Amino acid sequence: MELFNNLIFGFTVALTLQNLWFCFIGVFLGTLIGVLPGIGPLATIAMLLPITFNVPPVAALIMLAGIYYGAQYGGSTTAILVNLPGETAAVVTCIDGYQMARQGRAGPALAIAAIGSFFAGTVCTLIIALFGPPLAEVALKFGAPEYFSLMLMGLVAAAVLAGDNITKALAMVVMGLLLGIVGTDVNSGMARYSFGIPELTDGIGFIVIAVGVFAVGEIIMNLGDPEERAVFTNKVSGLMPTMADLKASFWPIVRGTGIGAFLGVLPGTGPAIASFSSYMVEKKMAKDPSRFGKGAIEGVAGPESANNADAQCKFIPTLTLGIPASAVMALMLGALTIQGIAPGPQVMTQKPDLFWGLVASMWIGNAMLVILNLPLVGLWVMLLKVPYRLLFPAIMAFSCIGIYSVNNSPFELYLTAVFGIVGFIWMKLEMPPAPMLLGFVLGPLMEENLRRALLISRGDPTVFFTRPISLGFMIATALIVVIMVLPAVKARRAALTDPVAPH
């Protein structure tokens, strides 16, 4: 029972006092930003990344992961109580969750969301533990052509699933790749796109772009919105769901977990897609679909399980292949790199404490979240009453401190200001920034692997199609594009992604 031993080992790592503490801070902060609309896990992790410099890698990753999946829990609270998605993935939860709250059943809705998320979290922890090691083994056999094809697939998938306009999303990927070039070329030592500014020869910091666009740019965008956020909260009484609720929710939770886990492993898809898919499935399977939209508990149970499963399974490609499956995962890998650990399949064998400790901490974190979200729900309701005019200066303060601490240099802040303005323009013109971020992270890796692949093949580009694994990725990439431009799928997808905000 190697799996069993590995998990026990993971728990011995995760259960140290320090790691438990960081896990708690992570899920606490995650819930906080999940509850608050207008700030997402991406900006928060970017802000807090510098704090992790002085922390051992395991603890740092445990905390950052906690923020990420904690946000999925918190998002549902706001969706149910205020009819606002605290996180984009919670958009679907608003539909039936809020209706339940209006019928005085906010308690059961919150409880089912937490139970579903916990179930999904537990299953996905096991999935990662089961499939991570064999996947990493396969990945160790990858050469430069395989890596290039795989990254190409990830980027195309990210673009295709990001928003309702594929052309613009693909263009954003290319823009990210271009921005990734800024800095010194590793092969020739030549500074590219540095404009003679010494700070730019090291490249643009990932955190600078993330905070610039997703914190500063986003606030500029929000402040232009003429609508005031209506904050009103209902009293929550009676948390316990009835036996009938539990029975009705059981299969939706299982199905939601399955859908989320499957979509989660694919690079590029976001938790919002998982929630929507689960909601559609439940509505199709229900005996009486007309109840949906009027407070059907299945409409909360399924999507909430799906988005948590998706969030957690995103760690599979990230940890086993070293390829970030989403922009948030790119930040996780960034955190690893800062700690001097090169992301990739070798992490699992060289740093088993990191991998298994993180996996075990996810289960612990999920358990903490149930406690944080159910008995303490009143605390988060209070938080919802903080007006945005007090919130955004605080976000600015923490962002700026975070950015400054990356290099202790004011230059990073000047660059952040630029990306704040650029990010605002992108959002205004509905150019989706998330695929850009993925392109930016993968850019240098892709160039490196492209060069290497073509060097090995003596300049013959067919190398990507003659090696079986690489060919498989190329075919998958082509399939993704073909399927998505088919008119029927296009119409359906537009309907699915329409209510989702640009990232």
Added chain:
Amino acid sequence: MNFDWRNNRDFFAGLFYILLGAFGMWMARDYPFGSALRMGPGYFPSVLGGMMIAFGVAVMMMGVKNNEKMKPHWSFRALLVLPLATVVFGYLMEEAGFIPALLVLIPLSAAAGKEFKVVEITLLTIGLTVLSTLMFIKGLGLPYPLIKGLWGY
């Protein structure tokens, strides 16, 4: 529907891509291109710049065809004030220290909003500055001077 470039969302998005791609290619002309076998530092940027322009043209055409408008409502004030606040913070961190930088950043950022209540913002500024000092300097031990003289004493 006739083409209207004003507030045309995709027309301007396309223009953005084309300009960036052209600029990227123009800069990359100084970098050795090399060949597919031995790529020079100019190879990847030039190819990407070309792709960027191609996408830009496609997006621009979309704009010409669909005439989708940008969403109205945006705050010029926020667009001006928030980047400015970020820059000022960077400058003050260097020249005046952690506390003065925050004392300027927070109210300046708040001024980007529609409402500015003096008492409220004063309390927020003091509260956040104290909290940040305790958290980042005392708690996490970030090595920044709390106050240093603007003129070097």
